[in-house]
Amino acid sequence: xDRNPSPPPPRSEEDADADEDVAGGDCIGSTVYSRHWxxxxxxxxxxxxxxxxxxxxSDDEEQQMELDEExxxxxxxxxxxxxxxxxxxxxxxxxxxxxxxxxxxxxxxxRLREICVGILGNMACFQEICVSISNDNNLGQVLLHxxxxxxxxxLLETSRxxxxxxxxxxxxxxxxxxxxEYPAIYDSICFIMSSSTNVDLLVKVGEVVDKLFDxxxxxxxxxxxxxxxxxxxxxxxxxxxxxxxxxxxxxxxxAKQIRSENPEGLDVYMHILQLLTTVDDGIQAIVQCPDxxxxxxxxxxxxxxxxxxxxxxxxxILQEQKTVLASVYSVLSSIYxxxxxxxxxxxxxxxxxxxxxxxxxxxxxxxxKKPENSADSNTEEMKKSDLTQDDFHLKILxxxxxxxxxNIFQVLTKETVARGLKEGQLSKQKCSCAFQNLLPFYSxxxxxxxxxxxxxxxTLADDLxxxxxxxxxxx
Numbered sequence: 070x071d072r073n074p075s076p077p078p079p080r081s082e083e084d085a086d087a088d089e090d091v092a093g094g095d096c097i098g099s100t101v102y103s104r105h106w107x108x109x110x111x112x113x114x115x116x117x118x119x120x121x122x123x124x125x126x127s128d129d130e131e132q133q134m135e136l137d138e139e140x141x142x143x144x145x146x147x148x149x150x151x152x153x154x155x156x157x158x159x160x161x162x163x164x165x166x167x168x169x170x171x172x173x174x175x176x177x178x179x180r181l182r183e184i185c186v187g188i189l190g191n192m193a194c195f196q197e198i199c200v201s202i203s204n205d206n207n208l209g210q211v212l213l214h215x216x217x218x219x220x221x222x223x224l225l226e227t228s229r230x231x232x233x234x235x236x237x238x239x240x241x242x243x244x245x246x247x248x249x250e251y252p253a254i255y256d257s258i259c260f261i262m263s264s265s266t267n268v269d270l271l272v273k274v275g276e277v278v279d280k281l282f283d284x285x286x287x288x289x290x291x292x293x294x295x296x297x298x299x300x301x302x303x304x305x306x307x308x309x310x311x312x313x314x315x316x317x318x319x320x321x322x323x324a325k326q327i328r329s330e331n332p333e334g335l336d337v338y339m340h341i342l343q344l345l346t347t348v349d350d351g352i353q354a355i356v357q358c359p360d361x362x363x364x365x366x367x368x369x370x371x372x373x374x375x376x377x378x379x380x381x382x383x384x385x386i387l388q389e390q391k392t393v394l395a396s397v398y399s400v401l402s403s404i405y406x407x408x409x410x411x412x413x414x415x416x417x418x419x420x421x422x423x424x425x426x427x428x429x430x431x432x433x434x435x436x437x438k439k440p441e442n443s444a445d446s447n448t449e450e451m452k453k454s455d456l457t458q459d460d461f462h463l464k465i466l467x468x469x470x471x472x473x474x475x476n477i478f479q480v481l482t483k484e485t486v487a488r489g490l491k492e493g494q495l496s497k498q499k500c501s502c503a504f505q506n507l508l509p510f511y512s513x514x515x516x517x518x519x520x521x522x523x524x525x526x527x528t529l530a531d532d533l534x535x536x537x538x539x540x541x542x543x544x
Contacts, residue, residue, distance in 0.1 A: 098155025107150075107159070110143045114168050114185075118175040136180045144184050151191040160188070161198050170208045179220035186215060186223060190230035196237060203240035209247050216257045221267045228273040235280045245285045255295050259314035262323040271323045272334035278320075279337050282344045292316050293350045317345065317354050317361050321368060328372075332393070339369075339396035346403040355400075356407055366404055366414065369397045374421045378428055384435035387466075388459060394429060395466040402473035419477050419485060423503075424494040426474045430506045431499075433463055467506065474503060475511040478518050486518075487525045497529055504537050516540060 095103050117140075136144075150156045160166075169185040176182055189212070193199040202208060215227040235241050248254050261274050282289040296315030324338040342365070345351030356362040377390050377397070387394075401422070405414065437460070481489075489495035500522075507515055519540065522530040534540055 097159045098153075100150075100153055100155050102150055102153075102156055104159070107147065107156075108163075110147055111163060111165060111168055113140055114144070114172060117181070118171045134178055136178050141180060141184075144181070144188075148184050148188050148191065151188045152194075154195050157192040157195050157198055160192060161201060166192070166202055166205065166208055170205075170211050173211050173215060179218075179223055182215070182218070183220065183222040183226055186212070186226040186230055190226055190233060193230055193233045196239070199234055199237050200240055203234050203237070203243050206247075209244070213247060213251055213254060216254055221265065221270050224261065225267070225270045225273055228270070228277050232273065232277050232280060235277065235284065241284055245281065245288060248281065249288055249291070252295070255292050256314055259296075259316065259319040262319040263314065265323075266326060268327050268330050268334065271327050272331055272337065275320075275323060275327075275334060275337040275341065279341050279344070282341060286348065289344065290348060290350055293345065293348070293354050296354070315354070315358075315361070317342075317365065320345075321361075321364055325368065332389075336393040336396070339393050339400070342369075342400045343396040346400055352403055352407050356404055362404065365400070369401050370418060370422070373397055373401070373425045378425065378432060380428065384432040387429065387432040387436050387463075391459075391462045391466050395462065395469050398426070398466070398469045398473050402469065402476060405473070405476055416482075416485060419481065420489050420492065420494045423474065423477055423489065424499075426470050426477075427494075427499045427502050429470055430467065430474075431502050433467055434502075436463060471506050471511065475507055475514045478503075478507075478511075478514050481518065481521065483521055483524055486521050490526055490529070497532060500529070500533055501536060504533065508537065508540075512540070 095105050097104055097107065147160075151160060166189060169189055172185045173182055189202060193202055212227060212230065215223060218224055218227070231244065234244050258274055258278060261270065262278075265271055265274075282292075293316055296317075320338055320341050324335055327334040327338070342355075345354060354361070355365050373394065377394055378387055486495060493499075504515055515537075519530055519533065522533070
């Protein structure tokens with residue numbers, strides 16, 4: 070059966086009389102939806118979780134897992150209708166969240182639970198209702214317990230609802246603190262990231278984690294340290310105890326799962342890794358365990374050298390990939406700077422990284438060119454709007470790329486430079502692009518590179534010095 074709600078079917082001629090009732094004052098707000106009909110659906114939900122229906126024998130448990138087709142169709146209509154603000158406010162006035170809370174607390178039917186959370190998620194899109202839902206501690210607890218559910222659609226709708234609430238400044242801190250009170254949520258989210266094959270669910274859970282880490286560094290540190298705490302006694306062979314989850318391997322597993330199917334989702338998981346590297350504990354969580362550091366490096370190296378911004382891609386592709394590239398380069402740069410002695414950081418990988426970074430900088434120059442014949446380009450209003458969000462993200466990418474490129478240039482040997490000249494990663498054109506972007510902030514790095522270049526290819530070094538005359542290199 071299709072798990073997604075379907076739009077209400079067209080009304081038949083037999084419903085003509087009901088239309089007169091609606092026109093006579095039965096409608097909800099400015100909509101054509103019937104109050105009377107909605108009362109009936111909500112009353113049916115109350116009956117489903119009433120004590121006489123929930124105190125059934127074990128023989129009826131299987132039946133409780135299924136939802137009557139007529140009820141499913143009606144409650145799905147409510148799900149669709151709840152995207153309308155008038156309907157959402159009416160549901161709030163009728164205390165529908167309490168009804169849904171009762172369903173979630175008592176019902177074992179996955180489809181019904183999914184729909185109820187989905188309706189609450191739609192209602193939470195409106196600020197007044199979002200605040201009310203968020204400040205209801207009992208409802209908040211019930212919703213967080215839905216993260217322990219084994220049903221992927223229910224988990225998806227719960228994650229969507231959480232993300233909506235976390236995106237509301239007025240109540241975000243309420244949910245952060247509530248999540249902090251339930252340490253098991255960490256295990257549940259890590260389990261989803263490490264084991265689910267549902268791409269939509271992985272993307273939405275990733276967005277929740279990304280938002281949580283962005284909102285609260287303290288919570289991020291707690292989750293980093295959760296995985297670092299090892300049990301004192303090793304588990305017995307027949308023990309059912311789950312192994313301790315570590316945040317970085319779980320994020321990597323989810324990223325690998327969605328890599329080819331959802332570029333936006335991959336962007337989210339790369340940003341989670343970038344946020345982890347903003348604190349020392351996060352960097353150590355990546356590099357301290359050799360296997361984790363190697364897995365992280367290999368995945369990100371493969372992305373920038375074999376997938377993103379390739380030589381046969383049009384330069385404009387950078388506009389689509391600028392945020393994910395910034396995150397990936399930032400994490401690679403952090404690993405490179407903190408664990409240069411690790412064996413998985415191979416010298417022969419420096420040249421492909423240089424090639425990738427310079428290609429991004431070259432494409433950036435193309436993306437930042439303004440149209441020459443723009444009639445209003447000189448107006449004051451246009452000048453103020455020149456720095457668009459795209460420009461802002463490109464600047465961030467440029468800063469990260471230049472810092473990473475300078476770190477690699479600092480460790481280049483004569484042998485690596487000679488190989489780069491032979492293979493084309495350090496051609497005159499590419500060196501000129503690197504110099505143009507690294508100067509003047511990284512002048513010492515460029516000067517040291519030129520000293521090595523003089524020993525390998527004096528003609529090229531002289532040409533570059535002539536192109537950049539302010540460089541003073543003692544030979």
